[in-house]
Amino acid sequence: MSQEQIFLGVILLLHLSEHCLWVPCGSAVFRRRGRGWESVTRGAIIETRRGSLHWVYPLAGLARAYRVAGPSVWCSASFPADVPRETGAFDPAAVDRRRLEVAAIFRPLRWASLGLTVLILAGVPLGLHCFGWVPTLWFGVPAMASLMGFNAVELFRRHRRAFPEATDDRWRLLLSACLSPLAATRSWDLAQKDALVGFHPAAIAAALPGFRDWEGLASTEWRLRRFPESPAGTDPVRAGFTEAGSQTTEKIVGFLAAIARARGLDPTGWEAPPEPEDPGHTRYCPRCRAQFTDRAETCNACRGVPLMALTSG
Numbered sequence: 190m191s192q193e194q195i196f197l198g199v200i201l202l203l204h205l206s207e208h209c210l211w212v213p214c215g216s217a218v219f220r221r222r223g224r225g226w227e228s229v230t231r232g233a234i235i236e237t238r239r240g241s242l243h244w245v246y247p248l249a250g251l252a253r254a255y256r257v258a259g260p261s262v263w264c265s266a267s268f269p270a271d272v273p274r275e276t277g278a279f280d281p282a283a284v285d286r287r288r289l290e291v292a293a294i295f296r297p298l299r300w301a302s303l304g305l306t307v308l309i310l311a312g313v314p315l316g317l318h319c320f321g322w323v324p325t326l327w328f329g330v331p332a333m334a335s336l337m338g339f340n341a342v343e344l345f346r347r348h349r350r351a352f353p354e355a356t357d358d359r360w361r362l363l364l365s366a367c368l369s370p371l372a373a374t375r376s377w378d379l380a381q382k383d384a385l386v387g388f389h390p391a392a393i394a395a396a397l398p399g400f401r402d403w404e405g406l407a408s409t410e411w412r413l414r415r416f417p418e419s420p421a422g423t424d425p426v427r428a429g430f431t432e433a434g435s436q437t438t439e440k441i442v443g444f445l446a447a448i449a450r451a452r453g454l455d456p457t458g459w460e461a462p463p464e465p466e467d468p469g470h471t472r473y474c475p476r477c478r479a480q481f482t483d484r485a486e487t488c489n490a491c492r493g494v495p496l497m498a499l500t501s502g
């Protein structure tokens with residue numbers, strides 16, 4: 190293997206590693222899939238107790254992903270602190286407006302991201318093949334430096350406009366974009382990852398064009414809210430927490446039903462008993478839909494949720 194081939198192989202591996210995405214537990218991430226979007230749930234590269242590593246398409250623009258607080262955070266006694274307004278958090282039209290507004294702010298960065306990608310993945314290999322190391326570096330380095338300079342200046346200005354409070358994030362993005370041309374190809378997409386913070390995942394899924402399986406996401410969330418696990422013992426702190434939480438739950442269920450009806454779906458069907466997977470199964474857990482025989486009293490995964498009969502009536 191020649192020196193050029195090893196060099197290009199390393200560049201390609203580094204490029205692919207830039208397109209891995211860490212999803213911490215308790216957060217929901219949406220990424221591009223085909224022509225539409227999907228919620229990142231399966232196909233992790235690595236999975237640990239604290240989160241999982243996923244991939245996004247390794248191309249600027251298609252690599253965009255949005256990260257928000259996951260449904261588990263929303264079951265707490267109050268809405269997350271960064272929710273714009275209670276109702277706004279569940280409004281797919283508000284999600285869409287915010288997404289397009291942030292996309293418009295960062296649009297000029299696409300020239301730097303796409304330019305650097307083409308230069309690194311096509312220009313450099315072509316230059317090495319046709320002209321050798323010295324001419325390629327002679328032309329490649331100044332071109333890369335000017336694109337990275339433009340990217341850094343615009344990234345800083347526009348990030349400050351879109352997210353005035355997120356100073357730490359801004360400097361982290363800027364530093365990585367200045368240190369590595371491969372990291373700079375990610376600036377356009379990474380700068381927008383927090384654009385939808387504060388919105389509920391079901392509202393985001395309803396707003397993203399071509400989202401896969403909105404009903405699956407919303408019905409799971411619906412059942413988690415409608416059939417909560419019982420609180421531990423009679424701890425007064427815990428009891429007060431649950432009481433305040435049940436008001437939040439009611440609101441969330443109401444908002445989910447409203448979005449479902451606007452999409453022409455009937456949310457009451459989400460509680461219908463599933464088809465038995467085995468003739469011996471007579472009961473099911475209304476929360477996680479696991480099926481059981483007559484001997485089971487409660488679901489082993491969901492604490493204190495009473496089982497229901499599989500055949501209705």
Ligand SMILES: [Zn+2]
Pocket residue numbers: 474475476477478479488489490491494
């Ligand atoms: Zn269960």
